[in-house]
Amino acid sequence: MNEADALDILQAAIWTIIIASGPAVAAGMIVGVAIALIQALTQVQEMTLTFVPKILAIMITIGISAPFVGAQINLFTTLVFSRIESGF
Template identity: 60%
Template sequence: MNEADALDVVRNAIWTILIASGPSVGVAMLVGIVIALLQALTQVQETTLTFVPKIVAVLVVCALTGSFMGSQIMTFTEEIYGRIGSGF
């Protein structure tokens, strides 16, 4: 394994992490912005109001996109195992 192979593996790992976690992080950001706007408009500063909707939204997105996330991680894992089997 040379530097180019190691860099390629790290690049693919980071890309897989970004793609797999993207839907959950995106929904958490969107829900956070909506809740912050709601709190700013109504001046209700309840701390649990920020956490509970985010948790519910992320769980729903994980349930809906779990197969997509799993397939992305599985593809990366198979690529790594293939590289190990061929000696990089």
């Protein structure tokens, strides 16, 4: 295994992490911005108000995107195991 192989695996790992966490992070950001906008418009400055909608949105998004995330992780695992099998 040389540096190029290690960098390829590292790049694939980082890309897999970004793709796998993307839907949950995006849902949290969208709900957070929407709640912040509503709080700014109504002048309700309760800090704990944002947590429950964000958690619900993230859990629902994880449930919906679980097959996609699992497929991405499976693809990365297959890549790593194929590299191990071929002897790098």
